[in-house]
Amino acid sequence: MKKNNLKLNLTYNSNLVKKHYEDYPYPQYPLVSSIRKIDTYSLNVYSLWSYFNCKILRVRPNILLAGSGSFSPYPTAIANNDAEKIWALDLSKKNLRRARLHCFLHGIFLKVKYLEEDLLNFNYKKSFFHFIDCYGVIHHISNDKKALKNIHDLLVDDGIARIMVYSKGARSKIESVRRAFKLLKINKLWMIKKLMAKAQKKKINNNREYQFLELIENNYEANFDSGIADMFLHPYAKTYSIEQLITLIDECSLVTLRFTHNGAITDTTNEIERLKILQKEKKLFTNFILFVGKKKIDKIDKINKIDEKEYKSKLETYISLNPIIKKYLKFWSPFPQTIANKFFTNKFAYNLNLNYQQKKLLAHFKIAKKRNELELDKSCEEYEKISTFLDSLMLIEYTKDM
Numbered sequence: 001m002k003k004n005n006l007k008l009n010l011t012y013n014s015n016l017v018k019k020h021y022e023d024y025p026y027p028q029y030p031l032v033s034s035i036r037k038i039d040t041y042s043l044n045v046y047s048l049w050s051y052f053n054c055k056i057l058r059v060r061p062n063i064l065l066a067g068s069g070s071f072s073p074y075p076t077a078i079a080n081n082d083a084e085k086i087w088a089l090d091l092s093k094k095n096l097r098r099a100r101l102h103c104f105l106h107g108i109f110l111k112v113k114y115l116e117e118d119l120l121n122f123n124y125k126k127s128f129f130h131f132i133d134c135y136g137v138i139h140h141i142s143n144d145k146k147a148l149k150n151i152h153d154l155l156v157d158d159g160i161a162r163i164m165v166y167s168k169g170a171r172s173k174i175e176s177v178r179r180a181f182k183l184l185k186i187n188k189l190w191m192i193k194k195l196m197a198k199a200q201k202k203k204i205n206n207n208r209e210y211q212f213l214e215l216i217e218n219n220y221e222a223n224f225d226s227g228i229a230d231m232f233l234h235p236y237a238k239t240y241s242i243e244q245l246i247t248l249i250d251e252c253s254l255v256t257l258r259f260t261h262n263g264a265i266t267d268t269t270n271e272i273e274r275l276k277i278l279q280k281e282k283k284l285f286t287n288f289i290l291f292v293g294k295k296k297i298d299k300i301d302k303i304n305k306i307d308e309k310e311y312k313s314k315l316e317t318y319i320s321l322n323p324i325i326k327k328y329l330k331f332w333s334p335f336p337q338t339i340a341n342k343f344f345t346n347k348f349a350y351n352l353n354l355n356y357q358q359k360k361l362l363a364h365f366k367i368a369k370k371r372n373e374l375e376l377d378k379s380c381e382e383y384e385k386i387s388t389f390l391d392s393l394m395l396i397e398y399t400k401d402m
């Protein structure tokens, strides 16, 4: 039988998805896992707002973690001390309990509201949330259009949502293994762990087993039980081509603002083209991570009609430090300071290792500076560095009068 004919024949049942996460709460971080505040700088909603809307958010934001899992309320709360409320919504009671306990143990008590509910049925208030994080969730819902439309409706007009979905390219090997496991009736965690142990002891008999070993060795998720279960035992996980994803976003009246998976380029149109090529050449190994906003005439105008940088250059904008960076970067130490960069850009490696010169440049923006009054030669290295910092959200740019 041809490999392609072996479909997983997934049938969606939200009770099965719920049961999966009750059995395997995800992710599986120890309760003592803590995060430095500075590493959460790219989750700060005031900064995201400036980045995507080029203006200051003047209210305390409401944030929704749609499919929060057992951990994300904690870093989101750390990054958004000034939020009005963070709503952690999840199908799974166990995930929410774990998230609550994690927050509680790290001193976060009232900021987060926990809701055991299906995203498809959640219709608290239209146009209410300033930021919705829906990371690794949409591909586990069969009516993905309804889920994304709901996200659209829940967002305020200039609201921003981050989504992560599985790409066909990144998941192809995992999907092959899932198909094989289904045929061989390997459907328990202990069975998979036994196979993994065998492969890791290099007791390999054939090419298939070698590919399995390669897959688990190169996949971070294979290091913990709920990750293994998520990879191979999930009752419902679909994958997207870039074309399918773009169509879905468009049909839900959303617009892609920026991709932030590893290696993504800032310009959305170019990034889509790059992804199409990688996909065609079977070299696409990342899942899709992107920020989306509500489709609006003026936003389309901004993106299509004029180049965003040109648009910003016509406004009187200010540049200042991301508030989290401002508070927690040790500017005056001569030693490099390492920060985990979650707002990926091509120009920075995963961890930002800021040297003295870079910190000195950033310190310049402790007090907001007018862009037009920056005394920098456009061709000089410093100018280039500032755009890199803006690109990575360490610096933010906004107008005061919009």
Ligand SMILES: C[S@@+](CC[C@H](N)C(=O)[O-])C[C@H]1O[C@@H](n2cnc3c(N)ncnc32)[C@H](O)[C@@H]1O
Residues within 6 Å of the ligand: 014, 017, 018, 021, 026, 027, 066, 067, 068, 069, 070, 071, 072, 089, 090, 091, 092, 095, 117, 118, 119, 120, 134, 135, 136, 137, 140, 141, 230
């Ligand atoms: C892979 S986990 C991701 C968790 C978290 N977003 C993160 O990135 O760590 C998917 C989560 O989505 C939740 N989920 C799946 N379908 C859902 C639905 N229809 N409504 C609400 N939550 C859902 C699951 O319970 C699970 O906690």
